[in-house]
Structures are given as structure tokens and as C-alpha cells.
Amino acid sequence: MIDIARHAGVSKSTVSLVLRSSPLVKAETRRLVERAIDDLGYVYNRGAANLRQARSNMVGMVINDLANPFFAELAVGIERVFQGAGYVPFIANTAENPLRQAEVLRALREQGVAGLIVCPSRGTPSDAFKGLVADGVPVVQAMRRVDGARAASIVPDNRRGGRQATEHLLALGHRRIAFLGGYRDTFAHAERSGGYRQALEAAGIGVDPALIIDGPPNRDGGETGLARALALPNAPTAALCFNDVVAFGVLAGLRQRGLTPGVDFAVVGFDDVADARHASPPLTTVAVDSFALGERAAQTMLRMVHGDATPVEGIGDVHLVVRESCGAGMEQAA
Amino acid sequence: MIDIARHAGVSKSTVSLVLRSSPLVKAETRRLVERAIDDLGYVYNRGAANLRQARSNMVGMVINDLANPFFAELAVGIERVFQGAGYVPFIANTAENPLRQAEVLRALREQGVAGLIVCPSRGTPSDAFKGLVADGVPVVQAMRRVDGARAASIVPDNRRGGRQATEHLLALGHRRIAFLGGYRDTFAHAERSGGYRQALEAAGIGVDPALIIDGPPNRDGGETGLARALALPNAPTAALCFNDVVAFGVLAGLRQRGLTPGVDFAVVGFDDVADARHASPPLTTVAVDSFALGERAAQTMLRMVHGDATPVEGIGDVHLVVRESCGAGMEQAA
């Protein structure tokens, strides 16, 4: 920077002002300095800047499973918002591992992030964000909430979605409905299956614990969940799946058995990932609108960066998208 | 850090040594300092460290399209390698936009990355990495190579894969084979369709330009590509797709028309994403082994970080995975 100052015939302070595009420098001087910057191929050192001035322009997004298309979509959506706001978003994957998550959080903190959006990994301890929050780093949890954490959160209305989907299956005449996939000890599973229970009970149908079959929230989880459900003495005729990826597994499993999804067995997913409408048959699912949710999380974080300290607990809207995998004709709205 | 020094009754230099786990400090002193660190809830400031010592432990991964499962898998694979090596990997998405990519590259450079793995976005100018490389920052291109760029690269053997897949379809008796999806002006399209041409010509079958139908490398690209192919006066009976996602689109399109993939029309993909074997029917595809490729790219970068300056141009192995979408019986190997 001093080189540039010399080259342009000004002081380093002036160069600094130009770099931060301050209105205090004369246009002519600015041009001079900018020329020098180009000539010397200078690169700004953000680390040095952050040393003095606490405000960094780097935000972190800590994602539990980037291989899951839903979270990848969410991440990409959030990224877009930050970009527009002049922040530089970096994504880190935790692969659903709390230890790894702790490392990542530490690294981001050391790097001096302005704020964080976190989809907490399974088994995140309630004090995972304590240090960050105590330091005044805005932390927003998205999609999942670890209870006891004193950090903002934006999560979809999982319970309502679970209820709506179940009501839809009930309205189609199903009485034995399974809830497949996902781990029982996660936030989302508790809420989504909670809605499912509510709907069954409201309809006067008891909840059969044997029909709630958990497993990994991926394709395999769907396939093995289906296998176990169909092996039951009194097998179900429909399933609400923990998420769309599980539902894809169920679809594949049905086909392997020569059953036609939507005809021989009704399937409903959760999330509405981009692929859901391309599945065969197109998947009926609870739309979470990852983009809106991500946008809201990002906005919340930006507000916190700018000093708004009220800890938000946002609930995102959710609605059932009826396609064909549930067997409903198109005339039948949610 | 000075606070800690005071609290532990040593000098800041000693604290610094402890933080870098130098063997020069006595075990007892170390324990003392570590205690003080815990007590005061201190966080290391990586930016300040990088200021003095050029070597940072942060590496960047710049990905052209995180919403594409293939690249997401690749990113996750690369991440794992760096993690093991004690580096902190951050992912940034460019959404196939060269301007955005330039911004991201600048941000990473300002942040002081130790090295970069880049899947260059479409339309990346050949001098995109010039500054980085001139600065001595190791840059490894993965999956795609922008020609003219003086940076290492690890790419799969696209041409060979395209040829193998085409030969397989020819062996199954197909004579009208389309090449669907992907943009003609990309590196991967040129190579993959190049292999396709080679195979056709070697078999004495001319290449019909009308059968090479480009489009976005996503599901829609597959669906519309198929529509255009089938509308041709002399429609093809098989298709090699630019990548698996395009192939998924083709599969869906066939089904919509009441055609059975693998029976009425043969489909081969490219990449072998995790979902390929779960598609219905399971997708025959050219396996790229994203994990091995990512690992190799990461290793290359690490070697460069440690001073090995030889600019590698690696070619990754590729092999055809025959499943059902091509109509081959299981007895028929590649």
C-alpha cells in the first residue's frame, strides 16, 4: 500500500480512503491512485483490515449435508442474498458430524466472520454457539433449531406440513399410513411426525408405533423403510416420508416390487426439492420453499449485523403440493 | 493474547509458541497457558497471524454449480481430503457466472487462501487465474480446463468415456444415436461429443449434425432435447447424454410419452452420480469417480503448496457402468 502511495505521490492514508471509496478524496486523486493500483497489481489484504476494523464482510454458511439437494438449494439461495448485499458468503459442510461442525465454527470464528447461518448437524450440543453469541457474532439457525441455544432461528412449519400431508392421505381414504425415514432424535423428525400424529388422532385413528419407521434420511432409508413397512402383518397403504430423498427411495422400492406408486401405494414427500416434480410419478410433497426460507434467514442475519439484537424465532410457511404419487386426481386440491 | 500472558504469568511470545504447539515450551508452562486460554475464552485471530506469516491454512473451492449433484459430490469429496490434512476448506458457488467467479476469486485472494481448487464456470476468460498464479497461489482446475490458463488441472478422460459409451450403444445394434444436452461451447461438451464422433466414424457411420442437440445441462435440457430428437424425420433410437442430470430428464420425457427407457429407447448418462443407480430404470452411465478425481486435485494442490511447482495436467480414469437404461442384459459387459 505504501508502494502505491509512493507511486501515486500521495500518503498511505489517502490510498486507504480510495480503497474504501470514501467521498472525501478528490476525483482526480482517486484516479491517480486507481491507476497506481492497476499498475502495481496490488491485492487488498482483508485480514489486515479486519485487524483494526472489527467489521468484516465475510459470512459463513454451515450446512449439515450438502449432498442432500434440499440443503444445496437452500445454500445457493442464501448465497444469492448475501452477494446482493455486498457480503462474501462461504459455505462449509459438516456432513452431519458435530465434531466437524465444531471445527468449522472455530475456523470461521478465527477468520473473523461477520455472521453465520447454520443448519445444525444432528447431535449439536446446546452450547455450540455460546462462544460466538457471547462475542456478538450474529448466528441464525436455519431449518433446524437446537434447543437451549440462544440464537435466532428460521424453521419451516414442520408440524403443520406433517398434519396437512396426513390429512390429505386420510381424505383419499387411507387408514394405515406409515411415517418413513429420518432419525427420531432430530428436531425435524419430532415436528414432522408430530403433525402426522396430530392428524391421525384428530381423525379418531390411533397412532400405531410400528408404522413409524426411522432410518437414515436418504434413499436407502426410504427403501429399507418401505421393506419393513410392507413386511408388517397389517401393512400400510400409504406413507408420509421424512423428506423427498426418502420418498425417492420409496418410489424406487415400490417399482422394484412391481407396485405402481400412486396406484398401489400412496407416497408423499417433504421439502419439494427441484427433482420432486420430475420424479416418476411426480411426487406429492410438502413444499418448504427453501429460497424464501433462506432469504429470510439471510435478512435476519443482516439485521443482526446492523445491530438489531432481538432474537427472532421465525416460522416459514409451508403448503402441500399435490402431484401424482399420492394417487389423487388433479381435480383434488389440498 | 497479552491478557493471557499476564494471566498465566508468561510473555506473549510464550503464548504464541503454545498456540503453535511448538516443542520449545516446557510441558508445565504449556498447561498453565492452556488453562488461561480456557479461562478467558480466547479466540485465535487467524487474520493477524496471516499478516506476519504468509502461510495460511485456508483453502478455497470454487464450484460452478453446487445445485448439480455431481459437483456437490465432488466438493464434498475434496473437502474431506483437506480436512484430513489440517486445512480449512471453504466452498463458494459461482452459478456458472464468470463475473461472479471473478468476485469470488478476488475475495478468496484478499482473504489470503493457501490454494484453490476451481471448477471453472462457463466462459471463464483465459487470464482469470493470472493474478493468483503470479502471486504464487496454487490453483488447480478440476473437471474443466480453460485453455490458455497456466494452472494445473485434473480432468476426467471425457473423450474416452464418450467413445466407450457410444461403442456400447453401437454394439447393442443402435445406428441412430443422439448426443443430448450441454452447451456446445464448453470444454466438457467438446470432449464428450468428440469421443462420440470418434466412435461413430470408426464404425463407418457418419455423424449427423442434427442428432447433436445442445441445451442446458439440466433436466429441462434433457426433456426438450429428447422432444426435438424424437420430432426428427429420422428419429434416433438411443441417446448419449451430456451428463446424468440430462439423462434423468430424458428418462422422464420418455415415460411421459409412454415409452419405456431401455426397451423403446436406450439412454446412457455421464458422471455416475449417486442417484444414477437409483433411477428407474437404473442408469447406464460413464463413471467419472468424483471422489478419486477430487482427491487427486486436492493432493496436487497440497503438493504445490509445499513447493512442487511442476504444472500437472492429470487425466482421470473413466469406465462405463452398464445398468438397465441402455437395454443391455446384465450378461453384456462393456
Next chain:
DNA sequence: AGCGGTTTTTGGATCGTTCCAATTACGAGT
């Protein structure tokens, strides 16, 4: 020319770390 006010520019102190050369502490050997 001198004055007050506004716009630009500037030197030095500072952020939290690492590096280096210098210092001190320790043990063993005479």
C-alpha cells in the same frame, strides 16, 4: 493580503499475531 470555513490530505498510533536476536534458567562436568 488576511480571514473564516470547507474540503482534502496526512503522519502516527493501533489491531493481534509471528519472527528474530538476545537473554535467562538449568544441568552436568570440571
Next chain:
DNA sequence: ACTCGTAATTGGAACGATCCAAAAACCGCT
């Protein structure tokens, strides 16, 4: 007790930016 070599510790000068208070340049008026 003294010296020597090694092990452990230390103070101060960097690194590259920002911030602040002060200085300089410029302007229009008398």
C-alpha cells in the same frame, strides 16, 4: 564455584490495513 552447552523464555520490530486528530490546500469575501 565456575564454565559451558542446551533448553526455555522474552522484548521489540515487523506485517498491512484503519482510525483519529491535526495540518494543508483551497475557496470566496472583505
